[in-house]
Amino acid sequence: MTQSVFQQLGGFKAVSGIVMEFYERVLDSDIVGDFFDGIDMPQMIDHQTKFVASLLGGPASYTNEQLRKAHQHLSINAEQFNEICKILDGTLADQGIGPDERKFVEEEFEKRRSFIVSH
């Protein structure tokens, strides 16, 4: 069995660093930060951990239908989607993730665009 990017990066240890940093940057962003304002911290962390783990091919994975249901009421536009993509890529780069893995994550992310962007 080939290792997932998640395992290659070192599993939880790598993901925790990414999640913390990503969480901070998303909240700081004026384009997407408001989506996460007012959400309670454990829930937010839970969301981010699963999100990052599943993008890297780790344990949690969402079906496209679950993603669509979770996002449709937020009427997310393309700019906001791109912003998250940019923040994620920046976070991964700063956490020392190589270009190949980042490209993999970006492609995984892009695949789900139509289920997230609704506006």
Place this chain on the structure above:
Amino acid sequence: MSLELINQRLMQSVQVGIAIINPQNPTGPIGPLDPLGPVLVFANDSFKLWFKIEDEHSLGTFLDNGQIAEIVAEPPEVIPKNIEVNAKPKRRELFLSIDISHFDINGEPFLFIEVQNQTRKKELEAMINSYAKMMERNERELKREKERAEKLLLNIMPKSVLAELKEFGVTAPTKYEDASVVMLDFVSFTEMDIAADPAAVITELNDIFTNFDRIVEQFGCERIKTIGDAYMAVSGVPEADPDHARNIAKVALLMIHYLERRNNTHKTQWLARIGIASGQLIGSIVGIHKYVYDIFGPAVNLATRMEHSAQTMNIAVCSPMKEQIEGEFEVTFKSNEEIKGFGNTDIYTLDSIIGGSIN
């Protein structure tokens, strides 16, 4: 740079919130707390940021005057005091741990406030929690998957053989000195009307073989395989069983009984011939990627020959199995035949169990 300046810079830059509060307005009367409230004497950048302090005269979102009054009013032994609060300077919620101690300067009381940012710790805790739950869920799914795979494997090999395969990666062919085999085949299967409709054949055979499986299981026997319309089961493999001959005899009788009852209520008449035999056999897994557990040897061959020799809806048996079950089962002499590989053999028909029911 003077030492004082260094101190000041240091105080401003540390990741700890530091503040000094004079709980009573120094212009007010000494004694009870002044209605004008406490005064912030000093606050570093972290403190100001966390509690949204914009000018020196306000405590921002830090404890209100009433809370400070309560702290001051408490007896000295409960100070230093620790309080945990949440703050939200921007979108991010912070978890702060506040230590309050007090000191006097010229008889005037001051509160020294030290605030540690526990957010990361709390976040990490939440993350570990979330991750652990994720792993637990995954583990449960893996376990279910494993059970499903095991169940499938148990369909093609006995439990003890699977255990051996799991432990050692291989299984050795095992010789069983004394076991019994039942072989069943349907008569004129290819000429039956239903044979023209493969889907119907499979449905009916599935129903019949499922019922045979139940019977086989009831007597602790193992179904080895089905080939087309033939069905083979064994007793005494992989665990030796002194009752193997009696078990197989009972299975054979119940199979006939089941078919008779089924034929009474169904259009398609399934007529079987059954051969049973005891003796030596070898059980082994055959194949590397496509596992099949199979049995070989004299007992298997003899059961096959008996089945060929049996009349429709009859069970054929010969020595040594006949001797093993005699006394408990009714057998009738049928014929003496030349059996390939076994020579001249007396063949008997197994009719019924003596006195009482099979179950």
